[in-house]
Amino acid sequence: MTNYEVQDFFHSATATLTYIVSNPATKDAIIIDPVWDFDFSTGKLADDAVAQYRQYLEEKKLRVLAVVESHIHADHISSAQRLKNLYPDIKVGVSSRVKEVMEVFSKTFSETYTLSDFDFVFSDREHLVFGGIEIDIISTPGHTPACTSIKIGEMLFVGDSIFMPDFGTGRCDFPLGSAENLYDSIREKIYTLPESTQIFVGHDYQPGGRELCFQTSVGEQKKKNVHIRADTKKEDFVKFREARDANLPTPKLLLPSIQLNLRAGKLPEQDSAGKSFIKIPLSIKEKHD
Numbered sequence: 001m002t003n004y005e006v007q008d009f010f011h012s013a014t015a016t017l018t019y020i021v022s023n024p025a026t027k028d029a030i031i032i033d034p035v036w037d038f039d040f041s042t043g044k045l046a047d048d049a050v051a052q053y054r055q056y057l058e059e060k061k062l063r064v065l066a067v068v069e070s071h072i073h074a075d076h077i078s079s080a081q082r083l084k085n086l087y088p089d090i091k092v093g094v095s096s097r098v099k100e101v102m103e104v105f106s107k108t109f110s111e112t113y114t115l116s117d118f119d120f121v122f123s124d125r126e127h128l129v130f131g132g133i134e135i136d137i138i139s140t141p142g143h144t145p146a147c148t149s150i151k152i153g154e155m156l157f158v159g160d161s162i163f164m165p166d167f168g169t170g171r172c173d174f175p176l177g178s179a180e181n182l183y184d185s186i187r188e189k190i191y192t193l194p195e196s197t198q199i200f201v202g203h204d205y206q207p208g209g210r211e212l213c214f215q216t217s218v219g220e221q222k223k224k225n226v227h228i229r230a231d232t233k234k235e236d237f238v239k240f241r242e243a244r245d246a247n248l249p250t251p252k253l254l255l256p257s258i259q260l261n262l263r264a265g266k267l268p269e270q271d272s273a274g275k276s277f278i279k280i281p282l283s284i285k286e287k288h289d
């Protein structure tokens, strides 16, 4: 069996984990969920996180063949295109179910989004090969309909489906999100894997100020996850998840993130002066007595 190497990168401003997975024998690598720094108040994008990936890739002399997005992130902007400019071998991929997310947000932003902005799309149970790296796609909808867990050897990169055992699970209140689907994804797709399977989470919010953790196992999750254990009933999870989601704030970077990430991280088309803009749809809050 291939001995893959994994390097984590923690983006503290958005609590995001990015992973570079490589095959030391062939020097091939893929990047899961890379971040592009963004300051909403100025509109400036910056390469702080990208510089860290570059340093690692260059130190290890790796050849990056793909960026794989676990889903369309609502809390950070993907640096997939920035990386693709630096490393032209990169192909950017996402679940084909992103089409459903595109349909919703086409209406929100009065824009047309198309899967052809991505270099490849994948579906549940697909097996993909990038040089010396083989990945299995496991569709785990719930947080969004297009959420994907990425299995590489005995490692599973779960995106925002499930977090460290002390933080629980991803919110399910985004368009087409579903607590019922998340329960089924976790119970049928993740908890059925061997207990020794290593889980790498997509965010760590460091509850209670504890130190950063991002790696756990299927066995540990089944025993200790605060939202969903091996014996948690579906109705209990759904009730809890929906009640909690009702009180969660909208992510600060939701509007810019969705607009760029649905374009695979490309900036919106430039105007005649060469400038790109994002939209902020306005609405007036109805007052209910």
Ligand SMILES: [Fe+2]
Residues within 6 Å of the ligand: 071, 072, 073, 074, 075, 143, 160
């Ligand atoms: Fe997410």
